Amino acid sequence: PKAWIDGKGDVERVCAERGWGCEGSVTVEEPVNETPDLFEEPYRVADDLVQEEVAKRLNGETVGTKERAELVEKVGDQLSGD
16 A cells, blocks of 8 residues: 555655655655746747738838838737737
8 A cells, every 4th residue: 555654765755756845754855846937038929920910010011121120029029018
């Protein structure tokens, strides 16, 4: 049975297997969570979605390179929530 404990080594082993920490008769450090924080950097919408939205807004209109770049930046900021 899994509930049986022969000694402190069993507690340490089970804690390690399950990623638990414990304090008391046996002390096992809780493992460090190395999962990256998804909100550490600001959200940026994907470039293909920005380009798609820019194309919709231009609706076939021809604009200069500088104007298009400004629109791409503006749309990217809007879609990213900036």
